Amino acid sequence: MIPDVTLRRSRQAHIATPRLETPFHARIAALDETNDWYSWAGYKAAHSVFDEELEYFAIRSTAALFDISPMVKYRISGPDAERYLNRLTLRDVAKLKAHRVQYTAWCDDHGHVLDDGTLFRLAPDTFRLCCQERHLPWLLDSAIGFDVEIAEETTEIAGLALQGPTSFAVLANAGFDGIEQLKPFQIAEFSHDDTRVTISRTGFTGDLGYELFVPAGAALSLWDRLWMAGRNLGIRAIGYAALNRTRIEAGFIVANADFMTAEAALRADRARLPDEIGLDWLVDAEKPFFNGRHAILEARRNQSLKYILVGLEIEGNIPAEGAIVYHRKKHEAGLVSAAIWSPLAKRNIAIATLERPYGSRIVDDLWVEIYASRELQYQKMMKRATIVPRPFIKLDRRTATPPGLF
């Protein structure tokens, strides 16, 4: 049903702010020194806040606050919610207990990945799906025949990632009693002002860390509560550039950066099956049915998978962002989609998509061609690349329960 004209007219104001500000914007803007904003799904988001490199070290050494409010959020609730999500997503949702989080992905009928994201089971019949792209028509159409309600709640819910070795200490200091018992991928609810904040032990950094979700109206007071608690614990606000480095170290992939989502791909051949982007482990073939199941299992049976996503370690220290991967320095084998020099691993690492059999049957003699622009000249080099398992770094503090104070 179309909203009535008064409501619609009240929303006309959006033309004055083509870039939405997140519920935390006032705080981040006050701290911001670099004035380095970008558009994240229509929101004004910080690429950096004070210094990209130092922000990285805040994540790895103290505690960093990263605004994840622009993440698209759907609330899925109702008696059939579990059954519905089991049909929608690749993993077995029946195995996801209440107050737990699942990293998952979902596919179209051809088995092509529509997106990856995190599924929060807030209560037995209530879920939150967080992802990068928008899927409301897909989610609604998939719900036909299920007793389930789907609501898009991106603007209503503010999200904040608190990541780093002192993140637990910050939360404990902020008075979130019992937070020490929270295990990875577990959720707990706490009082905050006159509302509730949902805290999960999740994150995109491979480090000790948490994600906090709160109604937008309580966002600033939550920020202040954490900021005060973290004053002596090195808390800093960070932007996407620093977070991106840590996610590459953690080996996480980003939709429409490391793979094209099926609905965004203009060129039909760019869509990918889960097994082609390293998400084969999500596919629960034991489940009776889920969307894309037939296509995925058939591709496995026929060995018709075309691509594979791998972690690469590259000799030298020049990041190979966007580089072409070669076999025997000659045959094109694939493309690097993300690459950094990892300060934590002291290695030159990359995430790449290779065209099989490279990466599956042929794994040796791989090279990347790096074009490094240096003072208006390209330094061209061919560097040896070795396939290595992801994550590139593994931190014990990420999983230790109770977590350490730093």
Next chain:
Amino acid sequence: MKKYDVVMIGGGHNGLVAACYLQRAGLDVLVLEKNDWVGGAATSREMTPGFLYSNCSYVCSLFRPEIMRDLELPKHGLQVIAYEGGAVFTRDGDYLASYRDHDSHRREFARYSKRDAEAYERYARDVTRQCRFIQPLLMRTAPDPFSFKPRDLAELLYLGRKFGDFSAHDMAQTLRFWTMSISDFLDEYFETDVIKAYLALSGIIGTALGPMSPGTAYVLLHHYMGEVDGSVGAWGYARGGMGAVTQALASSFRASGGTIRTGADVEKVMTRSGRATGVRLADGEEVHGGLVVSNADVKRTFLKLVDEDALPETFVHRVKHFKMRGSSGKLNIALDSLPEFPALPTGSSCIRGDMHFTDSMERMERAYDDWKAGHFSADPFVDMVIPTTLDPTMAPPGKHFMSCFVQYCPPKIDGEDWTDADRDAFAETVISQIADYSPGFRDRILHMEVRTPREIEAEVGLTEGNIFQGELTFDQLLFNRPVPGYAQYRSPVPGLYLCGSSTHPGGGVMGAPGRNAAAEILRDLKRKPNQMSPAHDVI
């Protein structure tokens, strides 16, 4: 008496494009234009002092950038300015806008439906996919599937291979897309009527079909295939009006040594031993040429300019039944000041884009019903733009030129010829519709030019005033445009060619028919095209 290598009938944009390429290839080309100005349906004329009107076509997107570059049109004064979005006004006092910025666009749709807001991406992807398939065909001669000549076979193979890149699913989608109605197509993506009405406009423009008629989805595609400087699907204003396109072409043509004669109304194509040898003008003058090329539509060319006894019967039959029905009219208005639309908030960019008032599919279809009944729409569909919000050259400062494209408007009223009273009544439906949304609109009008199919046919020469020289439905495209077996710009009369929008790839100020025709003519003359750069890759 001088004999030209090529005599071009008509100085519309396609005629001039073909003439330019032929002249540049070393031929001596004469363009004969019946009016005292060139341009056909792409003109800018000063009908009242100080105001330039884009008299017929009014926005620019389809004109191929390869042609602009090859013919050095920027040097000859052509500039195209992209414009932002637009709006459809709703009867309840609100509007639905469109924005170039993806997220602003989504938020605008979300005012009506969160679902539709998120459906737009999939819609845009699917339409763009279809465009990407069609786009490379624009600047290629359509293959004749029954000729079995190596070249046609190679071209068919190319098509087949392109089609082969599609998944089975995409192929099925493409066939559906080419044949379904724009209404059915939009229903698969959107639930909100006003959103569908807004998007459906490109499916019916210039076409004597309603949004619920099969085949209209393809018409939409035709309007998405253009670009403004690489921004695919974007529309813009030609600076100085659409006449700037043809003025630049004429200037480029003359600069390369071509000759244009205005006020030269061609009455007959002369033939000797079945071969075209030149034309006879209305005043009896004969102009001789090695070849004759007609920029006129296929009906005017073969039912008026060529004697029927020179043509095969089946061909004539096909031409007679080629659908080229008048369906639209035009109001060009000089305004004393910028009209106000209280529904729009202050600072809205919509006034610089295209504005409509038809907020439901049903109203759009009802407007078509009037046309079927032989009358202009009582509640017409209007595509309204005010180019002077971005172009300072068309009106004095503070004053404005407004162009209103109006649909539906039949070639005859209840089977009778249009009268001046009919024309005035037609104009009144449009003015009163605008005035409903813009208080004081009537008082701002300084001058108005009203064009029904009668005026368009009389002045431009388009049969029934059909702006596309033939409707863009799938039965009249590719190797069926305009007539099967004659879709490669040649005709049953040796030495006579077609180069207008009646030929592949069809109407709109695109220039591709003119360029393709020139390429075929040069092929017949065993000459190499000069300065005809390859079509841009679609990557």
